[in-house]
Amino acid sequence: MLARSFGHRLSQRKEEALPEPKLDAYCHPLQELVVPLFIMQTQVSADALHQPKSLQTLERHVADQLREHCPDVKWISSYAVLGPCDYIDVFEAPDVESATRVSVLVRSYGRAHSQVWPALAWQDFKNVVQQLPEDASRPRSA
Template sequence: MGTYVMLTRLSPEAVARPQSLTELNEQVESRIKKECPEVKWIANYAVLGGVDYIDFFEAPDADSATKVALIVRSFGHATTETWIATPWDRFVNLVSTIKT
């Protein structure tokens, strides 16, 4: 399973009524659980800055991660950017395999 980081930026319309954000989150979460049962959610954070949320999840492949992002965007309230994240110990092992 790969670890993915998804940055989400909400549209101004989505935050026009802030109370609806928890309802929207529940709808998105329910749909991801239903359509992507192989995905394991690790954490999600609301943040201050250029994006509104940062989510961490594990998915078996890039197609599954892409499907998660598509589901989030299908609600019409957000744009996303998704990155693959390599755990540090795995990164160190990969570095050690590079011949100089």
């Protein structure tokens, strides 16, 4: 939510066909199936909020920092949630290092605690599972 103005709504994301995996000496065939998607849970520090409108100020400040320091990150969606955290954000980043920059900026400029998890879109997960051997659940006999 802190970076809502930075990105797009999930419902506006276009579904794209997955490319055929390329096999070469330097690339595992499943690597191209993995979408660099990250989920971030954020809990704003109580001392960061003096009034409800303080959230808008924090959001603008964090969004400015993300635009400046993470131009390769694409914001997908943001949600305010009820529970142990205040917000859930979904974004794409080219690698874990970029996702870490996002988390550090949100923690620093948003005065918040955050956790970031890599995620796979459901169809990508199913594609990974389809690449597994049929008898993967059975122990191999020696």
